[in-house]
Amino acid sequence: xxxxxxxxxxxxxxxxxxxxxxxxxxxxxxxxxxxxxxxxxxxxxxxxxxxxxxxxxxxxxxxxxxxxxxxxxxxxxxxxxxxxxxxxxxxxxxxxxxxxxxxxxxxxxxxxxxxxxxxxxxxxxxxxxxxxxxxxxxxxxxxxxxxxxxxxxxxxxxxxxxxxxxxxxxxxxxxxxxxxxxxxxxxxxxxxxxxxxxxxxxxxxxxxxxxxxxxxxxxxxxxxxxxxxxxxxxxxxxxxxxxxxxxxxxxxxxxxxxxxxxxxxxxxxxxxxxxxxxxxxxxxxxxxxxxxxxxxxxxxxxxxxxxxxxxxxxxxxxxxxxxxxxx
Amino acid sequence: xxxxxxxxxxxxxxxxxxxxxxxxxxxxxxxxxxxxxxxxxxxxxxxxxxxxxxxxxxxxxxxxxxxxxxxxxxxxxxxxxxxxxxxxxxxxxxxxxxxxxxxxxxxxxxxxxxxxxxxxxxxxxxxxxxxxxxxxxxxxxxxxxxxxxxxxxxxxxxxxxxxxxxxxxxxxxxxxxxxxxxxxxxxxxxxxxxxxxxxx
Amino acid sequence: xxxxxxxxxxxxxxxxxxxxxxxxxxxxxxxxxxxxxxxxxxxxxxxxxxxxxxxxxxxxxxxxxxxxxxxxxxxxxxxxxxxxxxxxxxxxxxxxxxxxxxxxxxxxxxxxxxxxxxxxxxxxxxxxxxxxxxxxxxxxxxxxxxxxxxxxxxxxxxxxxxxxxxxxxxxxxxxxxxxxxxxxxxxxxxxxxxxxxxxxxxxxxxxxxxxxxxxxxxxxxxxxxxxxxxxxxxxxxxxxxxxxxxxxxxxxxxxxxxxxxxxxxxxxxxxxxxxxxxxxxxxxxxxxxxxxxxxxxxxxxxxxxxxxxxxxxxxxxx
Numbered sequence: 001x002x003x004x005x006x007x008x009x010x011x012x013x014x015x016x017x018x019x020x021x022x023x024x025x026x027x028x029x030x031x032x033x034x035x036x037x038x039x040x041x042x043x044x045x046x047x048x049x050x051x052x053x054x055x056x057x058x059x060x061x062x063x064x065x066x067x068x069x070x071x072x073x074x075x076x077x078x079x080x081x082x083x084x085x086x087x088x089x090x091x092x093x094x095x096x097x098x099x100x101x102x103x104x105x106x107x108x109x110x111x112x113x114x115x116x117x118x119x120x121x122x123x124x125x126x127x128x129x130x131x132x133x134x135x136x137x138x139x140x141x142x143x144x145x146x147x148x149x150x151x152x153x154x155x156x157x158x159x160x161x162x163x164x165x166x167x168x169x170x171x172x173x174x175x176x177x178x179x180x181x182x183x184x185x186x187x188x189x190x191x192x193x194x195x196x197x198x199x200x201x202x203x204x205x206x207x208x209x210x211x212x213x214x215x216x217x218x219x220x221x222x223x224x225x226x227x228x229x230x231x232x233x234x235x236x237x238x239x240x241x242x243x244x245x246x247x248x249x250x251x252x253x254x255x256x257x258x259x260x261x262x263x264x265x266x267x268x269x270x271x272x273x274x275x276x277x278x279x280x281x282x283x284x285x286x287x288x289x290x291x292x293x294x295x296x297x298x299x300x301x302x303x304x305x306x307x308x309x310x311x312x313x314x315x316x317x318x319x320x321x322x323x324x325x326x327x
Numbered sequence: 328x329x330x331x332x333x334x335x336x337x338x339x340x341x342x343x344x345x346x347x348x349x350x351x352x353x354x355x356x357x358x359x360x361x362x363x364x365x366x367x368x369x370x371x372x373x374x375x376x377x378x379x380x381x382x383x384x385x386x387x388x389x390x391x392x393x394x395x396x397x398x399x400x401x402x403x404x405x406x407x408x409x410x411x412x413x414x415x416x417x418x419x420x421x422x423x424x425x426x427x428x429x430x431x432x433x434x435x436x437x438x439x440x441x442x443x444x445x446x447x448x449x450x451x452x453x454x455x456x457x458x459x460x461x462x463x464x465x466x467x468x469x470x471x472x473x474x475x476x477x478x479x480x481x482x483x484x485x486x487x488x489x490x491x492x493x494x495x496x497x498x499x500x501x502x503x504x505x506x507x508x509x510x511x512x513x514x515x516x517x518x519x520x521x522x523x524x525x526x527x
Numbered sequence: 528x529x530x531x532x533x534x535x536x537x538x539x540x541x542x543x544x545x546x547x548x549x550x551x552x553x554x555x556x557x558x559x560x561x562x563x564x565x566x567x568x569x570x571x572x573x574x575x576x577x578x579x580x581x582x583x584x585x586x587x588x589x590x591x592x593x594x595x596x597x598x599x600x601x602x603x604x605x606x607x608x609x610x611x612x613x614x615x616x617x618x619x620x621x622x623x624x625x626x627x628x629x630x631x632x633x634x635x636x637x638x639x640x641x642x643x644x645x646x647x648x649x650x651x652x653x654x655x656x657x658x659x660x661x662x663x664x665x666x667x668x669x670x671x672x673x674x675x676x677x678x679x680x681x682x683x684x685x686x687x688x689x690x691x692x693x694x695x696x697x698x699x700x701x702x703x704x705x706x707x708x709x710x711x712x713x714x715x716x717x718x719x720x721x722x723x724x725x726x727x728x729x730x731x732x733x734x735x736x737x738x739x740x741x742x743x744x745x746x747x748x749x750x751x752x753x754x755x756x757x758x759x760x761x762x763x764x765x766x767x768x769x770x771x772x773x774x775x776x777x778x779x780x781x782x783x784x785x786x787x788x789x790x791x792x793x794x795x796x797x798x799x800x801x802x803x804x805x806x807x808x809x810x811x812x813x814x815x816x817x818x819x820x821x822x823x824x825x826x827x828x829x830x831x832x833x834x835x836x837x838x839x840x841x842x843x844x845x
Contacts, residue, residue, distance in 0.1 A: 057543045057548065057549050058543065059543050060543075213411070213414075214406060214411045214412045215411070215412055215413050215414045217379055218404075218412060218463075219425060221377065221378060221379070221399075221400045221403065221404070222399055222400075222425060222426050222463075222466070223397070223398045223399035223400070223468075224425070225397075233414055236416055237416065364686070364716075364717070438797070438798075438799055440799070451802075452573070452574045452800075452802065453574040454573060454574055454799070454800075455799065455802075480574065480740075481573070481574065481740065482571075482572065482573035482574065482740040482742075482784070483740075483742060483784050483785075483787040483788050484573070484783055484784055484787045484795050484796050485573060485795075485799075486787070486789075486795075487787040487788075487789075487793055487794065487795035488795040488796075488797070490793075491795055509715070510789070511715070512743075512788070512789040512790040513789040515789070516789040516790075516793055517789075
C-alpha cells in the first residue's frame with residue numbers, strides 16, 4: 001500500500017487566496033512524479049510543459065475590451081454629431097484627390113472630404129441602428145412576455161415568430177422599407193420589425209423556465225405577490241439577456257441599413273450614411289479611386305465589430321457560473 | 328386543528344393516477360412519517376399538502392378550511408435538493424430576508440455561520456444550503472413543516488445535526504411535522520407514527 | 528495487483544476573484560486510494576469533501592480550470608489522457624451522480640447500450656435486438672416496470688432514472704466502475720438487489736469505486752471503506768470495523784459519522800466541514816471539531832499511517 005512519505009510542511013505565509021499549488025517541494029529527495037500534462041487539463045492556449053499557464057481572468061478582459069468598444073463607438077458618434085455641416089461641402093477644386101495628409105481618406109468626385117463624410121455617415125448609421133435595435137428589443141420583450149403568460153397566446157405568438165423567421169431577412173427588409181416609404185422612418189421600422197423574433201424567443205424561453213423554478217413557487221408560499229416575484233426574481237434574470245440581445249442587434253441593424261440604402265431604398269442621398277457613400281463609390285471603383293469604398297467600408301467594419309465585442313463583454317460580465325471559470 | 332388530506336388523488340395529465348383515495352392527517356405537535364418507494368407519489372402528496380399543486384380529486388384542509396392561496400402559508404415544504412430551491416443570483420442573506428427570518432438563535436441552532444450569509448448558493452455545499460432552506464421554512468407563521476427527503480442527500484452527521492435542531496424547534500413551537508423519507512431507520516427514530524404510501 | 532492506484536493526488540480549481548484577480552482553491556489534498564480487482568471500495572464523505580471531483584479526475588472529465596498533481600495508474604501503468612480516452616466507456620465506466628447526464632433526447636433503451644470498441648456503435652438493423660436486450664436488463668436486473676426502455680429520461684422518476692444510469696454502465700463488460708452517489712432515493716428492496724448485482728460483478732473480477740455519503744448502504748456491499756474529510760482521506764477501514772459504538776474505528780471523524788446514524792446513537796458532532804480552500808487550516812483539518820485535539824494536532828498535517836489493518840491520518844489513533 002502507501003509508504004509513509006516525508007512531506008515537507010507548507011510554507012507558513014500562505015493565505016487561502018494565494019495558495020501556490022506548484023510551489024517547489026524539493027526536500028528529502030521526495031520526487032513528485034508529474035502526470036504527463038495534456039493541454040486540455042490546464043486549458044491553456046498553446047501551453048505545454050510544467051508550470052502555471054498564463055492566467056486570463058475573463059472578467060478583466062471583458063471590461064478592458066468592452067470599455068475600449070464603448071469609447072470607440074462613442075467617439076465616432078460624437079465627432080460625427082458635432083461636425084459642422086460645412087465640413088462636407090463640395091469643393092470642386094479638390095476633386096478626386098487620393099489620400100494625403102490634408103485629406104486622410106481622400107476626396108470624392110465633388111471634392112468632399114471623405115474622412116469627415118465617413119464620420120458623419122457612421123454617426124447617422126449608429127443612430128439608426130440604436131433606434132432600430134431598441135424598437136426591436138421592445139417588441140421582443142412585449143411579445144416574449146405575452147407568450148410566456150398563457151398557452152393560447154403562446155401558440156399564436158410562436159406561430160408569428162416562425163412566420164417571420166421563415167422569410168429571408170433581406171427580402172422582408174426590402175419589402176417593409178418599401179411599404180413604409182423608405183427614408184429614415186422606413187428603414188428604422190423595417191429593421192425593428194425583422195429583428196425581434198430571435199430575441200422574443202429567448203425572452204419567452206427564459207420566462208417559461210423561470211416560472212417553473214422551485215424558488216418561485218416557494219416565494220409564493222411565503223406570501224409574496226406575483227408582481228413582487230416578477231420584479232425581484234424574474235426581471236434580474238431577464239434584463240441582462242435582453243440588454244445583450246438588443247446590443248447584438250446593432251451590428252445587424254447598421255449593416256442592414258447600409259444594405260438597404262445601397263439598394264436605393266433607404267436614406268436620401270443628401271444625408272450621408274455609409275450605405276449611400278458605399279453605393280455611390282461603386283461607380284468610381286473602375287476609375288481607380290479605391291479610397292472611396294475602402295475607407296468607409298473599413299470604418300463600418302470596425303464600428304460593427306466594436307458592437308460585437310461590447311455585446312460579448314457584457315455577456316461575460318453579467319453571466320454567472322461559467323464566466324467565473326478561467327481558461 | 329389538523330392538516331388533513333381527504334381522499335386525494337393526483338395524476339399528470341391524462342396518464343395513470345399516481346395515487347388515489349389517500350387520506351392523511353397531521354395534528355399540531357405530532358410527528359408523522361410517510362414511507363414508500365420512489366415513484367409512488369410521496370413527493371406529489373407532500374406538494375399537495377403544502378399547497379403547491381391542487382389535488383385532482385379530494386381536498387386538503389387546514390383546520391377544516393382549504394389552504395390559503397395568498398399570504399404566508401402556514402404549511403411549509405422543504406425540498407430534497409436545496410440548490411434548486413434558492414435563486415442562484417441572490418445572496419443567502421436575501422434568501423432569509425425574503426422569508427423574514429431574523430431569529431439569530433434559530434440560525435445558531437441550525438449551525439449557520441455568519442460568513443455564509445454573504446455567499447451565493449453556488450459557493451455553498453449541499454449541507455450548508457439545506458440549513459438555510461430549513462431556516463426559511465421555520466418562519467413565525469409556520470405551523471406545519473413537510474420535509475420531503477430533506478436530508479437524503481446529506482451525510483450522517485449533518486443529517487443528525489439538522490434533525491436534532493428541527494425536532495427541538497418543533498417541540499418548542501408545537502409544530503406538526505410530516506417527514507417523507509425512504510429511510511426506515513430515520514423514521515423509526517423520529518416519528519410518532521409512520522404511514523405507508525400504497526404502491527400503485 | 529491493484530487495478531486503480533491513486534497516489535498523492537491534489538486537485539485545485541482556478542476561479543476569478545472580483546474583477547481583476549484570481550484565486551486557486553484546493554479541493555483535494557494528497558489523496559491515496561487503491562482499488563483491486565474484484566474489490567468494492569466505498570469512498571464515504573460529506574458533500575463538499577471532494578468526492579465527485581475525485582471521480583472526475585480519474586475519468587479525466589474535470590473542467591478546464593482544474594489542475595491535477597500526483598499519480599493515477601490503471602493496471603500498473605500511468606493513466607494518461609490518451610489511455611483514458613481509450614478505456615473510458617469500455618473498460619472504465621462512470622455512473623454519474625446527476626440524472627441530467629442522460630441524453631434528454633434519446634429514449635432510455637438506446638442509452639443503456641454497451642459502447643465497446645469492438646462492437647462499435649449500433650447499426651440500424653440490430654436496433655431492435657439491442658432495445659430488447661436493454662429492456663430485459665432494465666426490467667429483470669433493476670426491477671423497473673415494463674416499457675421503461677421506450678421512455679425518455681424526463682418521464683422517469685428520480686429513483687428510476689438512477690437505476691437507468693446504473694444500467695448504462697453495467698450493460699457492457701467493464702473492468703473498473705466508478706459510481707458517484709448512485710443510490711439516494713432508491714427503495715430498500717431495489718437497493719438490496721442493486722448491491723447484490725454489484726457484488727456479483729465484483730466476484731467476476733470487476734473493481735468498483737463507490738462514492739457515497741450514505742455509509743449504511745456502503746456497508747452492505749463494500750469490502751473496504753475510505754473516509755473523506757475536507758479533501759483528503761482520513762481513514763481506510765474494513766467493513767467489519769463498523770460495529771457497536773465504533774470502538775474499532777480509528778479516526779474520530781469516522782466514529783462520529785458512525786454514531787450519528789439513526790440506527791446508532793443519532794448523536795451529531797457539532798461544527799461543519801471546512802469548505803475547500805476557504806479556510807486554510809494549519810495541521811489536521813478535523814482538529815477544530817475534535818474533542819481529542821492537542822497542540823500536536825494543530826502544528827502539522829498528520830501523515831497517513833497503517834494502524835491495525837487499516838490506515839488513518841491522525842496523530843492519536845491507535
